[in-house]
Amino acid sequence: MSTEASTTPATLHGCLLGDSRGQAVLFVPKPAYMATMKKLVDDGFEMCVDLTAVDFLTHASRTLPEGVAAERFEIVVNLLSLSKRERLRVRVQVSESDPSIDSLFDLYPGTEAMEREVFDMFGISFAGHPDLTRILMPEDWQGHPLRKDFAQGRIPVQFKGAAS
Amino acid sequence: MGVVRNVLDDGLEGIDHNFLTGRIEDLVKWSRSRSSWGATFGLACCAIEMMGTGAPHYDLARFGMEVFRASPRQADIMIVAGRVSQKMAPVLRQVYDQMMEPKWVISMGVCASSGGMFNNYAIVQGVDQVVPVDVYAPGCPPTPETLIHAIETLHQLIEDGEIMRRRATSGAGANVHIQEVPAGITTPVILGSR
Amino acid sequence: MNPRESDTIVSAAAGTSEGNQELRSRSELTAKEVMREVGAVLRMSEADAALLAEVEADPGEDQTMIINMGPQHPSTHGVLRLMLELKGETVLRCKPIIGYLHTGMEKTGESLTFMQGGTNVTRMDYLSPLNNELVFSMATEKLLGIDGDIPERAVWIRMLLSELNRMSSHLLFMASNGMDIGAVSMMLYGWREREVVLRFFQKVTGLRMNHNFIRPGGVAADLPADWRDDVMSILDMLPDRLGEYDVLMTNQPIWRERLQGVGVITQAEAIALGATGPILRSTGLAWDLRRDMPYMHYDELEFDVIVGSYGDAFDRYAIRLNEIRESMRIVRQILDRVPSGDYRIQDKKVTPPPRARIDESMEALIHHFKIFTEGFKVPEGEVYVAIESPRGEIGCYIASDGSPTPYRMHVRAPSFVNVQALPHMMRGGMVADAVAVISSIDPVLGEVDR
Numbered sequence: 001m002s003t004e005a006s007t008t009p010a011t012l013h014g015c016l017l018g019d020s021r022g023q024a025v026l027f028v029p030k031p032a033y034m035a036t037m038k039k040l041v042d043d044g045f046e047m048c049v050d051l052t053a054v055d056f057l058t059h060a061s062r063t064l065p066e067g068v069a070a071e072r073f074e075i076v077v078n079l080l081s082l083s084k085r086e087r088l089r090v091r092v093q094v095s096e097s098d099p100s101i102d103s104l105f106d107l108y109p110g111t112e113a114m115e116r117e118v119f120d121m122f123g124i125s126f127a128g129h130p131d132l133t134r135i136l137m138p139e140d141w142q143g144h145p146l147r148k149d150f151a152q153g154r155i156p157v158q159f160k161g162a163a164s
Numbered sequence: 165m166g167v168v169r170n171v172l173d174d175g176l177e178g179i180d181h182n183f184l185t186g187r188i189e190d191l192v193k194w195s196r197s198r199s200s201w202g203a204t205f206g207l208a209c210c211a212i213e214m215m216g217t218g219a220p221h222y223d224l225a226r227f228g229m230e231v232f233r234a235s236p237r238q239a240d241i242m243i244v245a246g247r248v249s250q251k252m253a254p255v256l257r258q259v260y261d262q263m264m265e266p267k268w269v270i271s272m273g274v275c276a277s278s279g280g281m282f283n284n285y286a287i288v289q290g291v292d293q294v295v296p297v298d299v300y301a302p303g304c305p306p307t308p309e310t311l312i313h314a315i316e317t318l319h320q321l322i323e324d325g326e327i328m329r330r331r332a333t334s335g336a337g338a339n340v341h342i343q344e345v346p347a348g349i350t351t352p353v354i355l356g357s358r
Numbered sequence: 359m360n361p362r363e364s365d366t367i368v369s370a371a372a373g374t375s376e377g378n379q380e381l382r383s384r385s386e387l388t389a390k391e392v393m394r395e396v397g398a399v400l401r402m403s404e405a406d407a408a409l410l411a412e413v414e415a416d417p418g419e420d421q422t423m424i425i426n427m428g429p430q431h432p433s434t435h436g437v438l439r440l441m442l443e444l445k446g447e448t449v450l451r452c453k454p455i456i457g458y459l460h461t462g463m464e465k466t467g468e469s470l471t472f473m474q475g476g477t478n479v480t481r482m483d484y485l486s487p488l489n490n491e492l493v494f495s496m497a498t499e500k501l502l503g504i505d506g507d508i509p510e511r512a513v514w515i516r517m518l519l520s521e522l523n524r525m526s527s528h529l530l531f532m533a534s535n536g537m538d539i540g541a542v543s544m545m546l547y548g549w550r551e552r553e554v555v556l557r558f559f560q561k562v563t564g565l566r567m568n569h570n571f572i573r574p575g576g577v578a579a580d581l582p583a584d585w586r587d588d589v590m591s592i593l594d595m596l597p598d599r600l601g602e603y604d605v606l607m608t609n610q611p612i613w614r615e616r617l618q619g620v621g622v623i624t625q626a627e628a629i630a631l632g633a634t635g636p637i638l639r640s641t642g643l644a645w646d647l648r649r650d651m652p653y654m655h656y657d658e659l660e661f662d663v664i665v666g667s668y669g670d671a672f673d674r675y676a677i678r679l680n681e682i683r684e685s686m687r688i689v690r691q692i693l694d695r696v697p698s699g700d701y702r703i704q705d706k707k708v709t710p711p712p713r714a715r716i717d718e719s720m721e722a723l724i725h726h727f728k729i730f731t732e733g734f735k736v737p738e739g740e741v742y743v744a745i746e747s748p749r750g751e752i753g754c755y756i757a758s759d760g761s762p763t764p765y766r767m768h769v770r771a772p773s774f775v776n777v778q779a780l781p782h783m784m785r786g787g788m789v790a791d792a793v794a795v796i797s798s799i800d801p802v803l804g805e806v807d808r
Contacts, residue, residue, distance in 0.1 A: 151285070
């Protein structure tokens, strides 16, 4: 992990390794995603516990380490090594103009449902996924609910006896 | 019905007459209310409380409701227990349509009654947008006592006959709102095992 | 040995195909090779399946049929829909279709403050609500930087409630598993036991379910004065009852026939699919976050991790039954170890002041107002915290932007990932066993769909 005093930031497999509240975070550029994940599997991260995404449309000014260009979407993959009892988080920047990334299905078959959920909620497509269809919303739903420009859909509620 | 005296004291010998008389309508209403079968429509957390109400301590069997039929053709009361999502709403309507008349709907919990705490794109804001509701039971989740109160209110309405008349005219539900009954923590659970 | 001979042997071996074989690293294997049954998942959209119904069936041909099970069905744990491809009675492929309980909780979580977040998260896995609140609170505390300052009493109360919740969740599993297999009276017994635990929760938290009791900073209120007696009465009553279940079910031939060998999953498959909890432990891997990556004070307690060997439904049932016993053991140890002290961190920015002080102090009034209307601000950052819920690893990923509401709140629900194991477990089995398999996974659709 990088400390305050060191000048060279820590890297792992050529990608920047950061620290978030004591948790290891690896910032992987999209072109190197598949290769880096394969190396991480070989390192001993047998289980992918979670794959999700964040839409930074309304928080574009988030802090990222030097050298990582901020994009609208971020794919966050949480890996777990059962043998070493370690966790690692991988963050990949995905741009709005090309919301697609490689699928981890061949490495971790458990990401099938997780990637479908990200596709359904954010509209990011996964190349190589066996069945990329909506999973939570009805199949003919328009829009991607967890994007920041999709409204929450509240209806105005009038309470009985309230002064209008 | 006809006069029945001293049954409590003397048992069957206490019946002065050998016949019980009454109107068929009353008999039908009585049996409909005392032996209604529920359709299983437990969706979320309220379903757990509904199962708890059927469980030994609260025991819906004393009200004739312990049988929950999976087939809607055999059910009378649909207790919508839980939040109804956009994907589930057509299924809800389909199951309601398959139930045979007479049928009633209890909307259990705030999510079914009004959308509850989830005022967003995913939840139907009140199951009365999809099916006509007869009794709304509030709570998140309603305590088993509240659910029993809702069921008994419905049974009373069935036995009085009001609900059938209104349904025949307008097709709407009875729209009865009940008060939530707080769970009694003073009554201990004293069910023995042997 | 003559060096020339050894060279010959070595070179001879290199010449054969065996000498050239090498173990390929795991990253080069595709999912096809890792998963034992390649075609277990039925990948067909609902529209295509509907079209199939209109195709004329040739009676001479031995066709497979695709039937739909659910979403309204008495034997599924909530609104899970399955499309099963059957050949006679054998299940070939299966596709679980979820989303019938999608509540938009992650979107709702973005508009609720961190104090209110517990009310939202607790309704995901509604059978173990305290665990949901716990993981959300732990993630919030990590972001705030106060995760090392939570008072001891609060931590021990959290552990007590979490273990009691594990017991009530597993008791409900016993009840619903029994009913799904056909032992309907088990439903009544399981609920009878669960009722006692729910009474205790009501006494402590005010509600039987969906408590919103574990909040960032500690717990919402202190335990009542006679809590030890109540917990002791639960612990005294349960062991005999669990012994009854052993007699009624575990040692019974019908139960064993129905569950042994049904819904088998191998260890490699379970790890590849991300399945955790009793499913992973039934394959023989002793992975329990309470012991392997301990949180709170689980490293100071003695308990065993129950492991199965065959990866079938019977193992999962036995694991959960014995986990109730282990949880009772943990609760017994906790009983003596809860110290006195604060039940909530004394940080005024996070913990609202006691109600009486609002009348006396202006500062207390302002803090109360700010915490309950605007909410406390959480510094920017992102964390992922995971704990062991009765169903597996439940994790909460929160990305914060410095405002009082989470920017992105995602819960890694164990049942969402475990349901992916269904097709692999059902393949080759009979359709009548489908119910037993679903029940042995113990999914809670509230957290699958969120």
